[in-house]
Amino acid sequence: MKDQLGATPLIYGIVGAVFALGAITGGIFTTLTKVPLRYHLRIVTVAILMIVVVVFTIARAHHWWVVMSFGFIGGACMSLLNAYGIGFIQNRTEEAVRARVMSTFNAIITVGSVTSTAIAGIAITAFGVREVFQAAAVIGLVILLIFGPAVLKAGKHYGREELAK
Numbered sequence: 001m002k003d004q005l006g007a008t009p010l011i012y013g014i015v016g017a018v019f020a021l022g023a024i025t026g027g028i029f030t031t032l033t034k035v036p037l038r039y040h041l042r043i044v045t046v047a048i049l050m051i052v053v054v055v056f057t058i059a060r061a062h063h064w065w066v067v068m069s070f071g072f073i074g075g076a077c078m079s080l081l082n083a084y085g086i087g088f089i090q091n092r093t094e095e096a097v098r099a100r101v102m103s104t105f106n107a108i109i110t111v112g113s114v115t116s117t118a119i120a121g122i123a124i125t126a127f128g129v130r131e132v133f134q135a136a137a138v139i140g141l142v143i144l145l146i147f148g149p150a151v152l153k154a155g156k157h158y159g160r161e162e163l164a165k
Contacts, residue, residue, distance in 0.1 A: 003129075004129060004130065005061065005062075005063060005064045005067065006064070007064040011064055012064075014068065015064060015067055015068045015071055016071075018068045018069075018071050018072050018075075019071040019072065019074060019075040020075060021072060021075065022071065022072035022073060022074060022075025022076040022077075022078075022079075023075035023076065023078055023079045024075075024079075025072075025075070025076050025079075026075060026076035026077065026078065026079025026080050026083075027079045027083070029076070029079070029080070030079060030080060030083035030084070035084075037091065037158060038155070038156075038158060040084040040087060040088055040155070040158065041084075041088065041151050041152065041154065041155030041158055042152065042155060043080055043084045044080075044081055044084050044085050044088065044151070045144070045148050045151055045152055045155075047077040047078075047080040047081040047084070048077075048081060048140070048144050048148075049141075049144060049148075050073065050074075050077040051074055051077050051078065051081070051140065052137050052140040052141045052144060053137075054070045054071075054073055054074035054077065055074070055133055055136055055137040055140065056133070056134060056137035056138075057070045058070055058071070058074075058133060059129075059130050059131075059133030059134040059136075059137060060130070060134070086102075086105075088158070089101065089102070089105060090102070092158075120132055120136075123135070
């Protein structure tokens, strides 16, 4: 961002803080808002779509304030995705294996984060920052188009058990 958009180190830090503020805001929203289970997978799908839009917009940003504004939205969407996605896993996993499933899930996320950071660094060196962000957005959209319909279809039945109560 400093090289591409002319941001100072202070602005770079503020942009990161605004992303964190978005994540905190999303976390507060998920804590204070009771959303029926049947909407959780829809929220996850829309949050992923919004993250794709945010990443693509940041890749095309002409000024650091665009990155900051969309970073806030991205932070909020990441909180929604984490809260409702993990909630889905916990609700659908049997009590006897829940700890192992969550441990495995956390390991996958950690390995994925480290691996993707390394791959992104190599790709940015070879192709450039904007190009890698655009490619990431396209890959995210393709994955969403492949798996999104199945998630939404499965989501029609998820949470219906709460209606029976």
